[in-house]
Amino acid sequence: MSYCVNCGVELDATARACPLCHTPVQNPNRPVDAELPPPFPSRRKEVQPASKKELALLISAMFASVAVLCGVLNLFFLHSGRPWSLYVVGAAVMLWLWLVPPLLLRGMPLWVRLLLDSCAVGVYVYLISIDLHGQRWFLGLALPIILTGGAIVTALGLILSRGRSILSSVTLIIGAVGLFVVGIELFVDRWMGGSYEPGWSIVVATVCIALIIPLLVVRHRPALRDEARRRFHM
Template sequence: MSYCVNCGVELESSSEKCPLCHTPVINPNELVQMERASSYPKEKGQVEVVKRKDLGIFLSVVLGATAASCALLNLLVFNHSMWSLLIIGICIILFVLAIPAVIYTKLPIYLSLLFDGIAVGVYLYMIAYLTPSDEWFWRLALPIIALITLLVELFTLLIRAFPVSFVTTALYIFAETAVLCVGIELLIDRFLYRSLGLSWSAVVLTACGVIVIALITLLSKRRLRDEVRRRLHF
């Protein structure tokens, strides 16, 4: 036997409402189940992920507007020098860096690295355009950029073509560091003194050479390699 919780009228077992005040009849067991149930929805809401295409359009518009605004300011207001080339060059570099990340993700990594090197070269050329002489760009900056781009391309090729480990990665880094330092010093000597010679890069070459020989020996001896990995936990 049950009674209405509002007016106290006796209710029949099949009643869904109180015949007097029309208050809904609630089963106590259903009330317990409702209390146990979570007050939060079962499905989790999720903010819509920003599409790469939309992000690419946004970055392109922002960088393009920045470059165009600075160019107009340079031409119409602050026209004492071509300072806008520096900002336009930075916008070009940022746009090129954003291409493989958000604009065109299927771009081959080798082509992307080449574009990065070209973008840096264009920016330095804009700086050279603002200087009295651009000889430093053609004889020093451009060869260094080409050397760095080539070494980065080679490092990427080695990482992707051969099995990667801590030892092999260290081997590539030390070997390319030696080549880079020697190349930079030779290019500087050629630009400043018209002659070639090694000084500080010889120290780097010697240190890196010893490390490279040690790493090659480690890679060639499997038992030694396994022992070093076990002790150093890599």
């Protein structure tokens, strides 16, 4: 039994050099055995990457079978006069759109992904509104909120995909949240009473602005920015 003189690792009888630190092995009492097969393969092989197509197929099959099974149950066995399976089918479609297209389309821009995700949420809420006979609230309240949220998220994805710093990204995300919250209250007020009276959303938006101002100051002061980067390991 030989040990590496440099790092002390136990050496195989066939090793000409230490596998860890590459120090040549010289043991006069036990010369290197060239006859025995080496313990490690001499040729490097690539590890087969996980197939994204197979994973996408598996996820699709899983969602499809859940949707079909629930549809069949709803139609023939558990039909209480309500299309409850629409909830499951809608959730399956939404999750499928969230998970599978990004797997198949490599290099899909972030904003396209977010746009697709928003559309999926819209489709799901639409299916729910069919079951609850809520076409009015869907068109009057849910759709404007989803469209606004989708537009904000897509725009954010478009801006952020151009490689922003963490500081800029956080500032933009906080700003987007403030904008979205004001939009929600606007649509809720219009839906409930008609006129827009800013209330709780202004409080949230003010908090967002209060957070954005110091972030902007830090961003535009090189000394502060470098200090923030050091402290938060950015």
